Amino acid sequence: MTATSVTVIGLGPMGHAMAGTYLDKGYEVTLWNRTPAKADGLVARGAHRADTVEAALKANDLVVLSLTDYAAVYAILEQAPAALAGRTIANLTSDTPTQAREAAEWTAARGAVQITGGVQVPPPAIGTPEAVTYYSGPKEAIETHRAALEVLTGIDYLGEDPGLAALFYQIGIDMFWTGLVGYLHGQAVAQANGISAQQFLPHAVKTMDFRYFLEFYAPRIDAGNHEGDVDTLAMGAASLEHVMHTARASGVDSSLPAAVLDLFRRGIAAGHGQDSLTSLAKVLKP
Template sequence: MSRQGVTLIGLGPMGQAMVRALLAAGHPVTVWNRTPGKADGLVAEGAVRAATVADALAANELVVLSLTDYAAMYAVLEPAAAALDGRVVVNLSSDTPEQARAGAEWAARHGARYLTGGVQVPARLIGQPGSATFYSGPEDVFEAHRATLEVLTEADHRGADPGLSQVYYQALMTVFWTTMTAHLQAQALVGAHGVTAAEYLPYAVQAAETAAYFLPGIAKDVEAGRYPGDEGTLAMCAASAEHALHAARDAGLDTTVPAALAALFGRGVAEGHGAESFTSLVEVLRKPAA
């Protein structure tokens, strides 16, 4: 059975991993990159190098973008916009939900059907079990190309709104980068007191597992808009955050992260949430800082 041809534009580590996964599954792949030399290894493995962006778009109905952001999409595609007519563009570049919606409108004006996506794994996990990507946009377009997209990762369609994939993706990136930065701060603190990273690691893993235990309760409170404070109040949490800040300062560490946390907790208390649960901070986060 012949496999669907795919054009892939953008050959950074993620794009290259996607090309290799598609080739391994038997899909003909046409590639283009602003630095042509990045395609050399892929061409040796069976990909076809397009001479121009217009040629790349003309080669296949399904066009996958793996670019830095939406500004890069416009820079690459606008000179060849006439070639978008009749194409299905799957933009896996990271950006804001608003940019994703604007990109979908731009593509539609040029006759293309459009899906946005947020890849949840690093390049080395493309094509591996358990990897996943959020998609949004027209469901019929998604279903028509789902089998090909699932060569890359599992495909999770979140709705017709083209911005939704980036809503989910950026939400997870907020969790990921905040969590990983917090762990670096913790490593700096224990290291300042002579504790090695290896010694601390089991406790870091335990902390991550404990945080996961609390997530259903957090979701319940936020959904209900009720923050009972029956298992601890925000005022208590604010005191704890201050202690973490002082520990970092006393150790001679950078205090950007703990200071930001202590300031946020303090705002929550100042705005009248001191007797409520930690989860009441969502009400503070729902509006810009004064």
Template sequence: MSKQAVTVIGLGPMGQAMAAAFLKAGYAVTVWNRTANKADELVAQGAVRAATPAEALAAHELVVLSLTDYDAFYAVLGPATEALAGRVLVNLTSDTPEKARAAAKWAAGHGARHLTGGVQVPPPLIGKEGSQTFYSGPRDVFEAHRATLEVLTGADYRGTDPGLAQVYYQALMALFWSSMTGYLHAAALMRENGISAEEFRPHALKAADVSYFIGVMGEYLDADRHDGGEARMVMNAASADHVVHTLRDAGLDATVPVALAELFHRAVSAGHGEEGFTSLIKVLERPAG
């Protein structure tokens, strides 16, 4: 039986972690990066350094891409389209769902098949248990290469639409960045009051567990219910104002909390003041012109 093989294009921290995981699993690995010396450590571990993207594509059927964005995807592969025929492109590059759909169409036009991926863990967790990546695109392509992809992370197939993996990925990134920025605001306020991040940690962890709220809100959203009760938007807006005033009083930047407070007040102005927090989705679905 021939040795399992894969090409990895793009050797930032994520690409390097993926190539290393494949090498550790016994794969024949060919790598390419615009800055060639980023491959040095991988070559020392047994990878083959390709001189050009075309050479990297020609080396193996399965090609994993880890690039900055889809503009980089075209910049790298555009000059090497003659080498795309028959290749399977597993594009783990982050960008918009629409760009993923366009890239899949572009790849098909050059005889390649495109599988979109959204990696849910940072580079140090590649190859570790519990890690996960969303995939979407042709199911037969996903199933044919699933075992190889699972060398990197668990593989969560979301459907044939090439954009779906990025829909899930970007949705979770919106949640992630909002949460992490909220934590830094909270930590900054603690520091201004002489409280260390370590002392604050157990309280932050408790507040970060929003599973109850996501469960309840999900039921309300799917039922298109926005009952108010104690969580009326008018009260939420007042609470958001209190956060802004507290941060400003402490001399901290309040740009993001101000934007949130303005969003809450827009919901009140739009007539949702007596409705619950989930009514805010009506404002998010109809952004200000």
């Protein structure tokens, strides 16, 4: 147990990348995974395979968890709750803010400290300078383990509330999934019309660069200013109908633009036809 030794529990693509990065940086790494064979390659590179969860927890002060969800966290930690005492659990498992807060209490009741993390990059970016993770929880614990955490990613510390990192992560991932599926829908229309994703790539990059719109709308959203001076829901609904018809004519499923159009129509029915699309905030959260 040294300042450069760590336990990693969970060897999906993310945990595997984390454990590999620690090995690359000369850390002594102890591993536990439900499916032990997933550790084979890392053990061949010098990692220790713990036979039990208890042994994995006892091996190091800092224990990094990278699991599918918090149900998996409990399924594992409940195998050896007594071994949690004195440990710092860097829980880089994504789940809801409520789950993160409850797990922090559950962990504290067993004498351990939970740091919540929401990793903002995919596995291949772990250990690279651009990688960042949202963190929240006890600042002191994060400072104690700063060097080890920064082996994986930069630290974007949000505050003491253990749910904050999960909340920021979920807000980001909300935009990520809906935005990326929008990209895929556009590419389905492109491909149905003989345009390859590579051919459209420079246009996709420009279209998906929302920075101008985000910086324009953010202060208006905060001020509750939904003035339709540059765009209106009525204009947006007409545009979405064109998108839907183009998708249908291309033989592409149109349920995604139809869902967005439904949202716009609800905004119009609520009297916001001449307001900006930001007035949808009132439909999304009445």
